[in-house]
Amino acid sequence: MSPRDARHPALSAIDPDLAALIGAEETLQAETLRLIPSENYVSAAVLEASGTVLQNKYSEGYPGRRYYEGQQNIDRIEALAVERARALFGVDHANVQPYSGSPANLAVYLAFARPGDTVMGMALPMGGHLTHGWGVSATGSWFRGVQYGVRADTGLIDYDEVRETALRERPKVIFCGGTALPRTIDFAAFSEIAKEAGAVLVADIAHIAGLVAGGAHPSPVPHVDVVSTTTHKTLRGPRGAMLMCREEHAKAIDKAVFPGLQGGPHNQTTAGIAVALREAAEVSFASYAHAVVANAKALAEALLARGFDLVSGGTDNHLVLMDLTSREVPGKVAAKALDRAGIVVNYNTVPYDPRKPFDPSGIRIGTPALTSRGLAPDHMPAVAAWIDRGVAAAASGDEAALAVIRKEVAELLTAYPAPGLPVA
Ligand code: DSN
Numbered sequence: 030m031s032p033r034d035a036r037h038p039a040l041s042a043i044d045p046d047l048a049a050l051i052g053a054e055e056t057l058q059a060e061t062l063r064l065i066p067s068e069n070y071v072s073a074a075v076l077e078a079s080g081t082v083l084q085n086k087y088s089e090g091y092p093g094r095r096y097y098e099g100q101q102n103i104d105r106i107e108a109l110a111v112e113r114a115r116a117l118f119g120v121d122h123a124n125v126q127p128y129s130g131s132p133a134n135l136a137v138y139l140a141f142a143r144p145g146d147t148v149m150g151m152a153l154p155m156g157g158h159l160t161h162g163w164g165v166s167a168t169g170s171w172f173r174g175v176q177y178g179v180r181a182d183t184g185l186i187d188y189d190e191v192r193e194t195a196l197r198e199r200p201k202v203i204f205c206g207g208t209a210l211p212r213t214i215d216f217a218a219f220s221e222i223a224k225e226a227g228a229v230l231v232a233d234i235a236h237i238a239g240l241v242a243g244g245a246h247p248s249p250v251p252h253v254d255v256v257s258t259t260t261h262k263t264l265r266g267p268r269g270a271m272l273m274c275r276e277e278h279a280k281a282i283d284k285a286v287f288p289g290l291q292g293g294p295h296n297q298t299t300a301g302i303a304v305a306l307r308e309a310a311e312v313s314f315a316s317y318a319h320a321v322v323a324n325a326k327a328l329a330e331a332l333l334a335r336g337f338d339l340v341s342g343g344t345d346n347h348l349v350l351m352d353l354t355s356r357e358v359p360g361k362v363a364a365k366a367l368d369r370a371g372i373v374v375n376y377n378t379v380p381y382d383p384r385k386p387f388d389p390s391g392i393r394i395g396t397p398a399l400t401s402r403g404l405a406p407d408h409m410p411a412v413a414a415w416i417d418r419g420v421a422a423a424a425s426g427d428e429a430a431l432a433v434i435r436k437e438v439a440e441l442l443t444a445y446p447a448p449g450l451p452v453a
Pocket of ligand 1: 067130158208
């Protein structure tokens with residue numbers, strides 16, 4: 030039996046084609062530098078908990094209040110995940126059932142708004158999320174979405190603009206947070222604005238949940254009504270989500286998730302979340318969270334030293350947004366070339382981007398995954414040099430240069446095995 034078959038013996042026997050594809054993905058994740066800031070490597074323990082017989086169980090409802098029998102263990106697993114979330118984030122109430130970030134945010138709207146109501150969030154091209162009221166999302170067509178952005182000159186949120194818009198539009202719900210924000214979010218400032226406007230304030234911390242848990246980004250908890258987060262980004266859990274809130278909103282949130290929006294929770298995911306939350310409570314996780322930020326800052330500095338333009342001029346968190354306009358390479362061309370060089374990023378709009386979202390000016394990079402492998406600030410000049418060479422090769426169409434980078438990247442990474450993956 031090959032080492033790959035030994036890792037997935039039943040699957041290899043029943044469905045060798047699929048086993049081979051999973052094996053190929055393991056190799057890809059091991060040999061490439063994964064810089065997509067919303068991705069990470071979960072631990073072997075999270076992987077194990079997420080792939081269990083918990084798959085087999087239906088459990089609509091909440092612990093102690095289910096619509097199916099046989100919940101002796103499921104109730105305890107969900108209660109454990111809830112308790113760990115409450116303790117880690119210091120919240121009154123946690124719901125660990127949302128299937129992912131978008132359904133979690135939909136549940137928030139269901140709890141606090143009615144179709145046609147005004148809701149407010151950061152514009153998608155400015156770094157917000159689709160579900161923060163952007164037009165092409167259900168949240169922007171079922172509700173009247175009004176948006177704020179960042180200043181063109183600084184790339185930073187203009188809190189005066191947020192306040193003016195909120196007081197003019199009087200939204201029911203205001204979302205803060207996003208998917209391409211390299212800077213610290215001032216939750217206290219948002220809280221003052223939401224109070225003045227009479228809005229429910231929601232912090233979507235999907236990207237930074239692990240940084241908040243590890244003390245590397247201020248917590249929104251004292252300032253907001255609801256915290257929404259995915260569990261699979263910096264928090265390093267399985268693909269899922271959580272909603273956390275003050276006690277006064279607990280019933281509305283629970284009712285919105287089930288029966289408002291979802292059926293049975295994915296119990297295997299709940300178990301994986303419970304494990305990730307336990308890991309995130311360890312001292313080593315706080316070191317991880319701070320290392321993610323230290324790596325991102327070092328990478329930003331190294332990129333600036335090479336003349337790259339970064340939105341907002343750098344980063345405070347795990348994420349760097351690069352504007353490639355001055356390099357005369359579209360973001361998509363650069364992202365695809367870097368992929369061939371073994372450096373996995375995503376193309377991304379930059380604020381006030383003159384190009385279209387499917388062919389924008391920027392690329393978005395981040396350090397959660399490489400930090401999980403143990404890479405340190407000392408490595409970041411080399412990473413920046415690979416990106417620089419890769420972008421130059423994208424511009425000149427130099428495939429041979431991309432192949433050389435790919436080899437160098439894989440060589441470095443052999444010394445830094447990724448959590449959860451087989452060691453070659
Ligand atoms: N898709 C996520 C991201 O990459 O940021 C947001 O939902």
